[in-house]
Amino acid sequence: MTQFDQEPARTSIRIMERRTRSQWPSENAKAAEEVYKNIQAFKGLPASSITEVMTQFTQDLGVTCAYCHVGSEMDKDDKVTKQTARRMIEMTNGINSREFGGRPE
Numbered sequence: 001m002t003q004f005d006q007e008p009a010r011t012s013i014r015i016m017e018r019r020t021r022s023q024w025p026s027e028n029a030k031a032a033e034e035v036y037k038n039i040q041a042f043k044g045l046p047a048s049s050i051t052e053v054m055t056q057f058t059q060d061l062g063v064t065c066a067y068c069h070v071g072s073e074m075d076k077d078d079k080v081t082k083q084t085a086r087r088m089i090e091m092t093n094g095i096n097s098r099e100f101g102g103r104p105e
Ligand code: HEC
Pocket: 035, 036, 037, 038, 039, 040, 041, 042, 043, 050, 054, 055, 057, 058, 061, 063, 064, 065, 066, 067, 068, 069, 074, 075, 081, 082, 083, 085, 086
């Protein structure tokens, strides 16, 4: 019997070294605009958060990626929904920097 009930008891233990985000030598430490081709509103955000934000969009709006993107060419701006979404992000960024001293609220 293990803590996960169905799983067989463990015979080995893996010990992993702890690292902070900045210690990972991955793409994730880079800014979004260094990794992606057409970042305007999310400049300065870690590249790793783009996928999270995009997934959040689909969940919040109840749509798929195709609502704003054409096929797999996510950098293209040919859908008006993507342009509108970008304007709304920029508006929010503007309000946060004017009204809240740059803190996201
Ligand atoms: C509501 C509209 C919307 C939805 C839905 C959406 N996106 Fe985006 N996506 C955007 C906008 C706007 C940008 C550009 C952000 C900027 O200018 O910084 C973008 C940018 C991106 C980029 C960066 C492309 C590049 O090279 O510049 C990727 C990758 C991406 N989206 C993936 C996804 C994926 C995967 C999904 C589905 C899980 C998704 N998006 C759903 C609006 C959306």
